[in-house]
Amino acid sequence: MEVAVITRHAIANYGSLLQAAATQNALETLGHNCRIIDYVRPGEVCTQLHKCQLQQKPRWNRTPLRRRVYGTLCYTENVMAGRLFESARRQMLHLTAPYSTAQELTANGPKADVYMTGSDQVWGPMEDGTYDPVYRLTFAPKGAKKVAYAASFGSTELSKPLRGQFCRDLRQYASITVQEDSAIALLHQLGLDGKQVIDPVFLPDDAFWQSLLEPISAAPGSYFLVYQMHKDPALCAYAKAAAKAAGKPLLRLSASVHQATWGGKFIYAPTPGQFLHYIKNAACVITDSFHGTAFSLRFGVPFAEVLPTNCTGTRNHTLLTLTGLQSRLVTDPTDIALTATPINYAPVHKKIETARTASLSLLREMIEK
Numbered sequence: 001m002e003v004a005v006i007t008r009h010a011i012a013n014y015g016s017l018l019q020a021a022a023t024q025n026a027l028e029t030l031g032h033n034c035r036i037i038d039y040v041r042p043g044e045v046c047t048q049l050h051k052c053q054l055q056q057k058p059r060w061n062r063t064p065l066r067r068r069v070y071g072t073l074c075y076t077e078n079v080m081a082g083r084l085f086e087s088a089r090r091q092m093l094h095l096t097a098p099y100s101t102a103q104e105l106t107a108n109g110p111k112a113d114v115y116m117t118g119s120d121q122v123w124g125p126m127e128d129g130t131y132d133p134v135y136r137l138t139f140a141p142k143g144a145k146k147v148a149y150a151a152s153f154g155s156t157e158l159s160k161p162l163r164g165q166f167c168r169d170l171r172q173y174a175s176i177t178v179q180e181d182s183a184i185a186l187l188h189q190l191g192l193d194g195k196q197v198i199d200p201v202f203l204p205d206d207a208f209w210q211s212l213l214e215p216i217s218a219a220p221g222s223y224f225l226v227y228q229m230h231k232d233p234a235l236c237a238y239a240k241a242a243a244k245a246a247g248k249p250l251l252r253l254s255a256s257v258h259q260a261t262w263g264g265k266f267i268y269a270p271t272p273g274q275f276l277h278y279i280k281n282a283a284c285v286i287t288d289s290f291h292g293t294a295f296s297l298r299f300g301v302p303f304a305e306v307l308p309t310n311c312t313g314t315r316n317h318t319l320l321t322l323t324g325l326q327s328r329l330v331t332d333p334t335d336i337a338l339t340a341t342p343i344n345y346a347p348v349h350k351k352i353e354t355a356r357t358a359s360l361s362l363l364r365e366m367i368e369k
Contacts, residue, residue: 124154
């Protein structure tokens with residue numbers, strides 16, 4: 001089967017790129033040809049992204065001078081990170097021709113036997129706060145087979161107008177699978193059925209992830225690692241205190257230059273292979289990122305999870321519940337002993353393998369039935 005996948009592969013985010021690569025690998029392992037639809041919205045092009053981000057920054061959007069300062073600060077950072085991730089995408093993903101609008105996709109989209117909405121927060125708001133119907137496969141030819149694997153809404157509710165749009169578009173799907181518990185509830189509110197699956201980063205075997213690792217200078221177990229998506233002074237303070245108590249240096253990974261001031265030895269924009277290796281070699285990972293947690297689980301690394309406060313942590317909570325590791329949530333900012341508490345990964349990996357087997361079976365069924 002020829003499978004065309006639309007997902008959030010093109011943003012400067014390690015989890016977004018690596019989940020797309022994992023989805024591609026899973027489909028190819030099942031014997032199908034997979035292409036990732038190279039859809040990059042105009043506002044998500046690295047040279048234009050600061051304009052999109054500015055719409056969500058009222059403090060910086062008040063006057064022409066503030067807008068100019070914000071653009072100057074963010075433009076270079078976005079371009080540097082964008083070029084790194086663009087190079088990695090070209091190496092790791094089997095991409096279609098580039099598209100930037102729904103009209104282009106409708107007029108001359110890729111031909112496929114199955115069109116699939118992939119993982120990540122594809123059904124949530126974009127950088128500019130809008131919801132993009134392209135991720136609901138509205139461009140696919142009439143009568144085309146549409147499915148979704150591990151799609152995420154990124155929130156727990158939809159406005160009434162959005163519910164109508166989602167209901168209309170998702171009714172055209174032959175099969176829908178999602179990640180988080182709240183997504184199942186949202187589908188039920190829309191009068192739709194769906195099944196729950198595990199994130200695609202858990203689908204490939206160990207050899208796949210080992211093949212992506214790139215050398216780093218840090219020795220295994222010699223450092224604490226913080227991987228942070230949201231500005232949170234409490235998380236920064238917690239990571240520094242935990243590393244100090246353990247007597248280990250704190251490393252911070254990010255493709256955002258401004259995180260250099262957030263604490264820890266700053267490692268700017270490692271490659272995806274280095275990013276994976278830094279997580280694999282860490283004594284402990286402290287993160288608010290879903291994929292920071294997912295790769296800690298994947299590699300059997302101790303971690304502490306600080307849930308983001310912007311309602312995007314539903315996937316995180318679902319994953320911790322699945323693995324029985326709700327105790328790794330930081331509920332007390334003074335409880336740095338949590339980071340010194342080992343995890344018995346034998347039962348955890350058994351649960352993950354059960355979910356992986358079931359999810360691969362559902363993926364095969366969706367594509368082939």
